[in-house]
């Protein structure tokens with residue numbers, strides 16, 4: 384399949400965009416949409432450009448590498464219970480991907496001690512983790528060190 388072409392069917396059926404995105408994660412690939420007009424990267428992928436409003440975008444694959452800009456420990460109200468059930472240490476933070484987009488993400492492997500170490504060094508490099516949640520695979524990050 385030619386990833387650089389978006390079919391009419393796909394354009395009018397956002398389900399396909401969502402499905403390709405999640406199937407990609409299962410294969411360790413991060414799919415985004417790139418605007419054919421202004422080149423902006425839409426991630427998570429949308430079928431139109433949020434930057435300039437142009438209606439045609441094409442699939443592109445992101446490295447998943449980027450920088451952790453800020454992070455916070457989650458409180459009881461916004462805790463990711465499924466992660467706590469797995470005994471994972473994590474924070475939520477803003478990751479600026481090398482390809483441009485900034486996203487809110489979960490960063491694994493950061494406990495209080497590690498958090499103190501990296502707070503003064505921000506931004507720090509992160510890399511993608513394709514985490515098996517059982518029923519689906521999702522995209523998290525970890526420190527690239």
Ligand SMILES: [Zn+2]
Nearest residue numbers: 418421432435
């Ligand atoms: Zn655009």
